[in-house]
Amino acid sequence: MPSSVPSFAELLGKSERSAVHLELRDSYAATDRFEAWRRGERIDWEDRGSWWHPYDQLIADSVARGVVIRRARIVSEPVTSYIRWEHYVTRANITAGEQVRWLPRRRTTGIPLPGNDFWLFDDHLLRVHHFSGDGQVVEDEITQDPATVKLCSTAFETVWERAVPHHLFHV
Template sequence: MLSSVPGFAELLGRCERSAVHLELRDAYAATDRFEAWRRGERIDWTDRDSWWHPYDQLIADTVARGVVVRRARVVSEPVSEYIRWEHYVTHANVTAGEQVRWLPRRRATAIPLPGNDFWLFDDALLRVHHFSGEGAVVEDEITDDAEAVKLCSAAFAVVWERAIPHHLYKV
Protein backbone atom coordinates (compact mmCIF):
# COMPACT_ATOMS: atom_id res chain seq x y z
CA MET A 1 0.00 0.00 0.00
CA LEU A 2 1.16 3.52 -0.76
CA SER A 3 1.30 5.92 2.16
CA SER A 4 -0.10 9.23 0.92
CA VAL A 5 -3.37 9.95 -0.81
CA PRO A 6 -2.93 12.28 -3.80
CA GLY A 7 -5.93 14.33 -4.83
CA PHE A 8 -8.28 13.01 -7.48
CA ALA A 9 -7.22 15.67 -10.02
CA GLU A 10 -3.58 14.68 -9.55
CA LEU A 11 -4.36 10.99 -10.02
CA LEU A 12 -6.39 11.70 -13.15
CA GLY A 13 -3.65 14.02 -14.39
CA ARG A 14 -1.10 11.19 -14.17
CA CYS A 15 -3.43 8.80 -15.98
CA GLU A 16 -2.37 7.88 -19.51
CA ARG A 17 -4.89 5.32 -20.82
CA SER A 18 -7.89 4.58 -18.64
CA ALA A 19 -9.71 5.52 -15.48
CA VAL A 20 -12.58 3.32 -14.36
CA HIS A 21 -14.96 3.87 -11.47
CA LEU A 22 -17.14 1.20 -9.88
CA GLU A 23 -19.99 2.28 -7.61
CA LEU A 24 -21.74 -0.33 -5.49
CA ARG A 25 -23.99 1.62 -3.10
CA ASP A 26 -27.67 2.45 -3.55
CA ALA A 27 -27.29 5.73 -1.66
CA TYR A 28 -24.59 8.13 -0.61
CA ALA A 29 -24.69 11.05 1.82
CA ALA A 30 -27.21 13.67 0.74
CA THR A 31 -25.89 16.81 -0.96
CA ASP A 32 -27.47 20.20 -1.54
CA ARG A 33 -27.95 19.23 -5.21
CA PHE A 34 -29.76 16.03 -4.23
CA GLU A 35 -31.97 17.87 -1.74
CA ALA A 36 -32.86 20.49 -4.41
CA TRP A 37 -33.84 17.69 -6.80
CA ARG A 38 -35.98 16.12 -4.06
CA ARG A 39 -37.79 19.46 -3.73
CA GLY A 40 -38.59 19.31 -7.44
CA GLU A 41 -35.88 21.63 -8.74
CA ARG A 42 -34.57 20.55 -12.13
CA ILE A 43 -31.47 21.47 -14.11
CA ASP A 44 -31.77 23.45 -17.32
CA TRP A 45 -29.51 21.25 -19.40
CA THR A 46 -29.49 23.86 -22.19
CA ASP A 47 -27.77 26.34 -19.83
CA ARG A 48 -24.41 24.60 -19.42
CA ASP A 49 -22.92 27.44 -17.38
CA SER A 50 -25.51 26.78 -14.67
CA TRP A 51 -24.47 23.17 -14.05
CA TRP A 52 -20.95 22.66 -15.48
CA HIS A 53 -18.63 22.07 -12.50
CA PRO A 54 -14.83 21.79 -12.16
CA TYR A 55 -15.25 17.99 -12.03
CA ASP A 56 -16.93 18.05 -15.45
CA GLN A 57 -14.09 20.14 -16.86
CA LEU A 58 -11.50 17.80 -15.35
CA ILE A 59 -13.16 14.82 -17.03
CA ALA A 60 -13.51 16.68 -20.34
CA ASP A 61 -9.81 17.65 -20.25
CA THR A 62 -8.80 14.09 -19.37
CA VAL A 63 -10.86 12.59 -22.20
CA ALA A 64 -9.41 15.19 -24.59
CA ARG A 65 -5.93 13.84 -23.71
CA GLY A 66 -7.05 10.40 -24.94
CA VAL A 67 -7.83 8.79 -21.58
CA VAL A 68 -10.95 6.61 -21.60
CA VAL A 69 -13.08 7.33 -18.52
CA ARG A 70 -15.74 4.76 -17.65
CA ARG A 71 -18.14 4.49 -14.71
CA ALA A 72 -20.28 1.48 -13.84
CA ARG A 73 -22.95 1.43 -11.17
CA VAL A 74 -24.35 -1.73 -9.62
CA VAL A 75 -27.87 -0.89 -8.43
CA SER A 76 -30.77 -2.59 -6.70
CA GLU A 77 -34.14 -2.54 -8.44
CA PRO A 78 -36.50 -0.95 -8.03
CA VAL A 79 -33.91 1.80 -7.67
CA SER A 80 -33.62 4.04 -4.65
CA GLU A 81 -34.55 7.71 -4.77
CA TYR A 82 -30.84 8.53 -4.69
CA ILE A 83 -30.17 6.36 -7.75
CA ARG A 84 -33.04 8.04 -9.62
CA TRP A 85 -31.33 11.36 -8.92
CA GLU A 86 -27.91 9.97 -9.93
CA HIS A 87 -29.40 8.75 -13.19
CA TYR A 88 -30.80 12.23 -13.80
CA VAL A 89 -27.51 14.06 -13.14
CA THR A 90 -25.47 11.53 -15.13
CA HIS A 91 -26.27 13.74 -18.12
CA ALA A 92 -23.38 15.92 -16.90
CA ASN A 93 -20.97 12.97 -16.68
CA VAL A 94 -21.82 11.85 -20.20
CA THR A 95 -21.58 15.39 -21.57
CA ALA A 96 -18.10 15.67 -20.02
CA GLY A 97 -17.04 12.49 -21.83
CA GLU A 98 -17.53 9.69 -19.32
CA GLN A 99 -18.97 6.43 -20.55
CA VAL A 100 -21.54 5.26 -17.99
CA ARG A 101 -23.33 1.93 -17.59
CA TRP A 102 -25.78 0.52 -15.04
CA LEU A 103 -25.92 -3.08 -13.84
CA PRO A 104 -29.01 -4.30 -12.01
CA ARG A 105 -27.73 -6.04 -8.87
CA ARG A 106 -29.67 -9.22 -9.69
CA ARG A 107 -27.33 -9.63 -12.70
CA ALA A 108 -24.23 -9.35 -10.47
CA THR A 109 -24.70 -12.44 -8.30
CA ALA A 110 -21.93 -14.49 -9.93
CA ILE A 111 -19.41 -11.62 -10.11
CA PRO A 112 -16.63 -11.52 -7.49
CA LEU A 113 -16.97 -7.90 -6.39
CA PRO A 114 -14.74 -5.88 -4.06
CA GLY A 115 -16.28 -4.59 -0.85
CA ASN A 116 -15.80 -0.92 -1.72
CA ASP A 117 -16.28 1.61 -4.48
CA PHE A 118 -13.08 2.45 -6.31
CA TRP A 119 -11.31 4.27 -9.11
CA LEU A 120 -8.68 2.28 -11.02
CA PHE A 121 -6.11 4.28 -12.97
CA ASP A 122 -4.28 2.67 -15.91
CA ASP A 123 -4.99 -0.80 -14.47
CA ALA A 124 -2.28 -0.16 -11.89
CA LEU A 125 -3.34 2.17 -9.09
CA LEU A 126 -6.51 2.01 -6.98
CA ARG A 127 -8.23 4.78 -5.08
CA VAL A 128 -10.59 2.93 -2.74
CA HIS A 129 -13.48 4.82 -1.13
CA HIS A 130 -14.50 3.91 2.42
CA PHE A 131 -17.97 5.15 3.42
CA SER A 132 -19.91 5.31 6.65
CA GLY A 133 -23.17 3.40 6.89
CA GLU A 134 -24.93 6.66 6.00
CA GLY A 135 -22.90 7.05 2.81
CA ALA A 136 -20.47 9.77 3.86
CA VAL A 137 -16.85 9.43 2.76
CA VAL A 138 -14.79 8.37 5.76
CA GLU A 139 -11.48 7.87 4.02
CA ASP A 140 -9.87 7.25 0.66
CA GLU A 141 -7.11 4.70 0.38
CA ILE A 142 -4.50 4.47 -2.37
CA THR A 143 -2.99 1.10 -3.18
CA ASP A 144 -1.05 -0.59 -5.92
CA ASP A 145 -1.38 -4.01 -4.29
CA ALA A 146 -1.32 -6.47 -7.20
CA GLU A 147 -4.09 -8.72 -5.83
CA ALA A 148 -6.42 -5.82 -5.10
CA VAL A 149 -5.76 -4.30 -8.54
CA LYS A 150 -6.38 -7.68 -10.20
CA LEU A 151 -9.69 -8.21 -8.35
CA CYS A 152 -10.96 -4.70 -9.05
CA SER A 153 -9.89 -4.75 -12.69
CA ALA A 154 -11.55 -8.12 -13.29
CA ALA A 155 -14.72 -7.10 -11.42
CA PHE A 156 -15.03 -3.89 -13.40
CA ALA A 157 -14.53 -5.72 -16.71
CA VAL A 158 -17.34 -8.19 -15.99
CA VAL A 159 -19.68 -5.51 -14.65
CA TRP A 160 -19.01 -3.35 -17.72
CA GLU A 161 -19.69 -6.26 -20.07
CA ARG A 162 -23.05 -7.06 -18.44
CA ALA A 163 -24.16 -3.50 -17.73
CA ILE A 164 -26.63 -1.39 -19.69
CA PRO A 165 -25.42 1.82 -21.38
CA HIS A 166 -26.74 4.95 -19.68
CA HIS A 167 -28.91 6.05 -22.61
CA LEU A 168 -30.71 2.67 -22.56
CA TYR A 169 -31.13 2.25 -18.80
CA LYS A 170 -34.49 3.42 -17.50
CA VAL A 171 -35.14 4.13 -13.84
Protein backbone atom coordinates in the same frame (compact mmCIF):
# COMPACT_ATOMS: atom_id res chain seq x y z
CA MET B 1 -11.52 12.61 8.33
CA PRO B 2 -9.32 14.34 5.72
CA SER B 3 -7.60 12.05 3.28
CA SER B 4 -3.82 11.96 3.03
CA VAL B 5 -3.88 10.29 -0.38
CA PRO B 6 -3.35 12.22 -3.61
CA SER B 7 -6.45 14.01 -4.86
CA PHE B 8 -8.62 12.55 -7.58
CA ALA B 9 -7.59 15.44 -9.85
CA GLU B 10 -3.91 14.65 -9.28
CA LEU B 11 -4.38 10.94 -9.98
CA LEU B 12 -6.46 11.54 -13.09
CA GLY B 13 -3.99 14.16 -14.25
CA LYS B 14 -1.22 11.55 -14.16
CA SER B 15 -3.31 8.95 -16.00
CA GLU B 16 -2.26 8.23 -19.54
CA ARG B 17 -4.79 5.69 -20.82
CA SER B 18 -7.71 4.91 -18.58
CA ALA B 19 -9.66 5.56 -15.43
CA VAL B 20 -12.51 3.29 -14.38
CA HIS B 21 -14.90 3.79 -11.49
CA LEU B 22 -17.07 1.15 -9.86
CA GLU B 23 -19.92 2.29 -7.62
CA LEU B 24 -21.62 -0.27 -5.40
CA ARG B 25 -23.90 1.73 -3.08
CA ASP B 26 -27.60 2.57 -3.50
CA SER B 27 -27.15 5.92 -1.80
CA TYR B 28 -24.44 8.29 -0.71
CA ALA B 29 -24.47 11.30 1.59
CA ALA B 30 -27.14 13.79 0.59
CA THR B 31 -25.94 16.97 -1.13
CA ASP B 32 -27.61 20.32 -1.72
CA ARG B 33 -28.06 19.35 -5.38
CA PHE B 34 -29.80 16.11 -4.42
CA GLU B 35 -32.08 17.90 -1.95
CA ALA B 36 -32.98 20.49 -4.60
CA TRP B 37 -33.86 17.69 -7.02
CA ARG B 38 -36.03 16.05 -4.33
CA ARG B 39 -37.90 19.37 -4.00
CA GLY B 40 -38.63 19.23 -7.73
CA GLU B 41 -35.94 21.59 -8.98
CA ARG B 42 -34.49 20.54 -12.31
CA ILE B 43 -31.32 21.46 -14.20
CA ASP B 44 -31.59 23.73 -17.21
CA TRP B 45 -29.40 21.59 -19.46
CA GLU B 46 -29.38 24.36 -22.07
CA ASP B 47 -27.62 26.67 -19.57
CA ARG B 48 -24.30 24.85 -19.31
CA GLY B 49 -22.83 27.52 -17.06
CA SER B 50 -25.40 26.67 -14.39
CA TRP B 51 -24.36 23.03 -14.03
CA TRP B 52 -20.85 22.61 -15.50
CA HIS B 53 -18.49 22.09 -12.56
CA PRO B 54 -14.69 21.81 -12.22
CA TYR B 55 -15.13 18.02 -12.08
CA ASP B 56 -16.81 18.06 -15.50
CA GLN B 57 -13.95 20.13 -16.93
CA LEU B 58 -11.36 17.78 -15.43
CA ILE B 59 -13.08 14.84 -17.11
CA ALA B 60 -13.40 16.69 -20.43
CA ASP B 61 -9.73 17.71 -20.36
CA SER B 62 -8.63 14.15 -19.55
CA VAL B 63 -10.75 12.66 -22.33
CA ALA B 64 -9.38 15.28 -24.75
CA ARG B 65 -5.84 14.08 -24.03
CA GLY B 66 -6.82 10.46 -24.69
CA VAL B 67 -7.82 9.03 -21.31
CA VAL B 68 -10.83 6.72 -21.58
CA ILE B 69 -13.07 7.19 -18.54
CA ARG B 70 -15.70 4.59 -17.72
CA ARG B 71 -18.08 4.41 -14.77
CA ALA B 72 -20.21 1.42 -13.81
CA ARG B 73 -22.91 1.52 -11.18
CA ILE B 74 -24.40 -1.54 -9.53
CA VAL B 75 -27.92 -0.76 -8.32
CA SER B 76 -30.74 -2.50 -6.52
CA GLU B 77 -34.17 -2.51 -8.13
CA PRO B 78 -36.43 -0.80 -7.67
CA VAL B 79 -33.84 1.96 -7.46
CA THR B 80 -33.60 4.39 -4.57
CA SER B 81 -34.46 8.05 -4.99
CA TYR B 82 -30.73 8.75 -4.79
CA ILE B 83 -30.09 6.49 -7.79
CA ARG B 84 -32.95 8.15 -9.71
CA TRP B 85 -31.21 11.47 -9.06
CA GLU B 86 -27.81 10.06 -10.08
CA HIS B 87 -29.35 8.77 -13.30
CA TYR B 88 -30.76 12.25 -13.96
CA VAL B 89 -27.48 14.10 -13.34
CA THR B 90 -25.41 11.54 -15.27
CA ARG B 91 -26.14 13.67 -18.33
CA ALA B 92 -23.32 15.93 -17.07
CA ASN B 93 -20.90 12.96 -16.85
CA ILE B 94 -21.78 11.89 -20.40
CA THR B 95 -21.44 15.44 -21.71
CA ALA B 96 -18.00 15.67 -20.11
CA GLY B 97 -16.94 12.48 -21.90
CA GLU B 98 -17.45 9.65 -19.43
CA GLN B 99 -18.96 6.38 -20.57
CA VAL B 100 -21.51 5.19 -18.01
CA ARG B 101 -23.29 1.87 -17.57
CA TRP B 102 -25.72 0.50 -15.01
CA LEU B 103 -26.01 -3.07 -13.75
CA PRO B 104 -28.96 -4.31 -11.71
CA ARG B 105 -27.61 -5.97 -8.57
CA ARG B 106 -29.58 -9.16 -9.29
CA ARG B 107 -27.30 -9.71 -12.31
CA THR B 108 -24.09 -9.64 -10.24
CA THR B 109 -24.37 -13.09 -8.70
CA GLY B 110 -21.23 -14.95 -9.63
CA ILE B 111 -19.06 -11.84 -9.99
CA PRO B 112 -16.32 -11.60 -7.34
CA LEU B 113 -16.77 -8.00 -6.23
CA PRO B 114 -14.65 -5.87 -3.92
CA GLY B 115 -16.38 -4.52 -0.85
CA ASN B 116 -15.74 -0.88 -1.69
CA ASP B 117 -16.16 1.64 -4.49
CA PHE B 118 -12.95 2.42 -6.32
CA TRP B 119 -11.21 4.23 -9.14
CA LEU B 120 -8.58 2.29 -11.08
CA PHE B 121 -6.07 4.41 -12.99
CA ASP B 122 -4.11 2.98 -15.94
CA ASP B 123 -4.78 -0.59 -14.75
CA HIS B 124 -2.32 -0.37 -11.87
CA LEU B 125 -3.23 2.23 -9.22
CA LEU B 126 -6.38 1.94 -7.09
CA ARG B 127 -8.04 4.68 -5.10
CA VAL B 128 -10.45 2.84 -2.79
CA HIS B 129 -13.31 4.74 -1.14
CA HIS B 130 -14.42 3.80 2.37
CA PHE B 131 -17.87 5.08 3.37
CA SER B 132 -19.83 5.22 6.60
CA GLY B 133 -23.26 3.62 6.73
CA ASP B 134 -24.91 6.93 5.85
CA GLY B 135 -22.75 7.45 2.76
CA GLN B 136 -20.16 9.88 4.10
CA VAL B 137 -16.60 9.37 2.90
CA VAL B 138 -14.60 8.09 5.86
CA GLU B 139 -11.29 7.56 4.13
CA ASP B 140 -9.67 6.97 0.77
CA GLU B 141 -6.89 4.45 0.37
CA ILE B 142 -4.30 4.03 -2.38
CA THR B 143 -2.94 0.62 -3.29
CA GLN B 144 -0.99 -0.99 -6.09
CA ASP B 145 -1.15 -4.47 -4.59
CA PRO B 146 -1.22 -6.71 -7.69
CA ALA B 147 -3.84 -9.15 -6.32
CA THR B 148 -6.18 -6.33 -5.27
CA VAL B 149 -5.70 -4.49 -8.56
CA LYS B 150 -6.44 -7.70 -10.48
CA LEU B 151 -9.61 -8.39 -8.45
CA CYS B 152 -10.90 -4.86 -8.99
CA SER B 153 -9.96 -4.76 -12.67
CA THR B 154 -11.59 -8.12 -13.35
CA ALA B 155 -14.69 -7.15 -11.37
CA PHE B 156 -15.03 -3.88 -13.26
CA GLU B 157 -14.63 -5.48 -16.68
CA THR B 158 -17.16 -8.19 -15.86
CA VAL B 159 -19.65 -5.63 -14.58
CA TRP B 160 -19.03 -3.47 -17.67
CA GLU B 161 -19.75 -6.38 -20.01
CA ARG B 162 -23.06 -7.17 -18.28
CA ALA B 163 -24.15 -3.59 -17.68
CA VAL B 164 -26.62 -1.51 -19.65
CA PRO B 165 -25.42 1.70 -21.36
CA HIS B 166 -26.79 4.82 -19.69
CA HIS B 167 -29.09 5.81 -22.55
CA LEU B 168 -30.79 2.39 -22.43
CA PHE B 169 -31.15 2.11 -18.65
CA HIS B 170 -34.44 3.48 -17.41
CA VAL B 171 -35.16 4.18 -13.77
